[in-house]
Amino acid sequence: MGVAYFLHFLKWVETLPPIGGGGGSGWCAEHIKAIVNIGPSFLGVPKAVSNILSAEGKDVAYFRAMAPGVLDSGTLGLRALEHVMRVSRTWDSVVSLMPKGGETIWGNMDWSPEDEHVCDFSKKRYFRLSPSDNNVNNSDAKQVFRVKDSVKYGRMISFGKAASVLHSSQLPTAVLKEILHMSASRNFNSSCGEAWTEYDEMSRESIRKIGAADKAYTATTLFDLLRFVAPKMMNRTEAHFSHGIADNLEDPKYNNYKYWSNPLEMKLPDAPNMEIYCSYGVGIPTERSYVYKLSPSNKCKRIPYQIDTSVDGEDGSCLKRGVYFADGDESVPVLSAGFMCAKGWKGRTRFNPSGINTYVREYQSKAPTSGIKSTTHVDIMGNIALIEDILRVAAGATREEIGGDKIYSDILRMSERINLRL
Template structure:
């Protein structure tokens, strides 16, 4: 979802007219292009009717999908006797929910009740007053809440995350198909939230989890049914632990609440162990989506929304920090071997960052960093406020001791990490992990080079060391390598190794996943971790269905067989699975694998 959010921002700035000095593209080495290069090798003797026939034949699969996909899955299942059984609550992923301004200051009144995130109003706000837009969306880096004089809240209702902008649906297809089974606003709810906030602050400021708990209890009281929670990407595991915890800050539902109120948890494309791009986004505001923009687009993006600005706004969004990589080397591998290394691997996935340094005309590697090393190193190069925010809201380690896991039931910093917390005491609940596979996903980065004399843009707020901030395992955060502290760090786009396996393009190494989340993060806990009693003491049954990414070439959203991280919400297989669970026929879903995840999890250190 990071990619989605940044992609939207990039797209906005790419519609800004190019400055005169760039219009001729004199500074870029672009290939020559002519219209003949883009034309198929058609015979000039083809008649117009033949050309039209060829085009129609090529477009036929896409045309059929575009004209018939709405309500199709739901209609077919309804005709087979499927009908609404359990109330359904949808929980969007990060950046999916629209955000609107409630500020009443003189300068902000033109934005009042306007969408600052989502809809075309956002685009208009960015293009007309970017500075005020950025100021409105950034959070206070100390409190993690609204800055003084600014109030932004999540939009509410089904429309809050049904579509992002006109024509770009998110949950709309799922909603349409559920409606065919007799779902409406009385038994279907979209639990929109301000995804910028940490989970703890969501409850403190908005009473988000309390309201969610009350709605589920109302469904049980009025309809006599448990609820099915359908979460995308960032997921809903935090709520399940919050609601069973005790204490004045937590849900007070008690240890039996989840079992009595939740029928199933459907986990769609869950970022269980985090995403690699979160690391670079917080470090330098970069990821694969930015470095692969063409030179002209990159110039415009950097000019109007620089890496420094992107990193600063990302760091203020404590909610996105929940996607920091989790599990360390035991899950992701060391510098030599990783669980998901292909058989003919030329560069291990266990190396998250590779560093280069220039010496005269030569460039050589000076270090490689594993998951454990890169987390500490990046934290030491971020502002102290960001370090403190992570330490007080999240934990990214791996806990095997059962007594400590029991204690973690009451520690909110652990609840977003499935490796440090037990599943709820809910033996009658079911879990369904549904995710895509088969799309290149970024896993590792080449950083540098380091140029003497260039200080970090935020050096005034960065401590030379992070000695005042504790790491996830209780030790002090210290640099593990002797590298510059206050220098700019960025992805070295000059590094390309497409002949390698896996390949590196523009300084980014790609692996397996759904285009945003790696396979290791998507499936490992569902396939193996929750089979261990220490993390699943109630023995909650977990069903895994992988969906192969087979997009239709001419469909911008991939068509009925897409498995892209976001577009999967419109796929046939995913919608069928959701509708079967919602209609009380989840037992029809069986494990289905199309990836090597079962082999990979056996290479991890679970014990």
């Protein structure tokens, strides 16, 4: 959540009261030397989607696979996952972490920035990019991108494995809005008691059509899906957060605070001497997309969808127990953590008009995964290399003294593939 507050603060502190803090347009330039973002989720995280849809993620899916039936029982099931959903749907923070930028950033039915990603992390070669070498086409980098499988990461939610792998031309042509128009009725069953999730207000026909096999949803169509299965939650939270890409940042509507935590809908302040660091771990399988199925039970007060833990890929595949993995720090994909510093804000762009210097600082995962070398999303706070970097920045180090960009992942190649107007 730190990056959301960081971006919001940069706008709030300069904005006039009563909306903002009244610091004026030069406040950031005068008072902030550098900002170090640790494990940033600038563009959101896919796991927020699975949380809203079924109160699940990798850990829950794995537990369900290891202990079939436990989470679907009438005791633990009702009091665990369903309690998680009831509580988490009151947290607007979950929706604030929904993927930002739609298909432009996260990919569509047949394309994603991570195309050609290699999921056998134990054999993948990494490379370091020195401050003087910004050429991603060097010989070491090329070895990272050897094709093993073509994973369609742009399909963030797929119902059935076929929907996650087949070419879009092989899938049913009906789109989500057509399905919703066919059956948009709410069918609250009073025998269910309090409608603690909005699924209780949906007709079983609607639930079935949404989760029909061979349908997939991208980072764009997902919002239509969630507005249908959780309209009250989405209406409330979308009044405070936005997840799109600005066409014209000069439009007065972007002075509204709902846009301030989205780096694709706000401008950085006029502070050319300020520095921004994107510091995060890499080399750890991180949730990127999911294969779902309809829950076997049709009973009242049951979450109707769940990750299909019976779906696995071949050895070395990106797919394990219904979850497709990409590179990241176990929680935040590299795409979300690194894109803004690698491209979105690099140099003078419409999102960074004063040309604030940005640096990508990646920390490679090494065994063991805990301790002073850990790069997981939380444990990286104890990573000695990260701590040294922060101390250097705090002590006044410049780009050369801290080492400039340090890159082990495919973030530069991913960024090149994203066609975003800068």
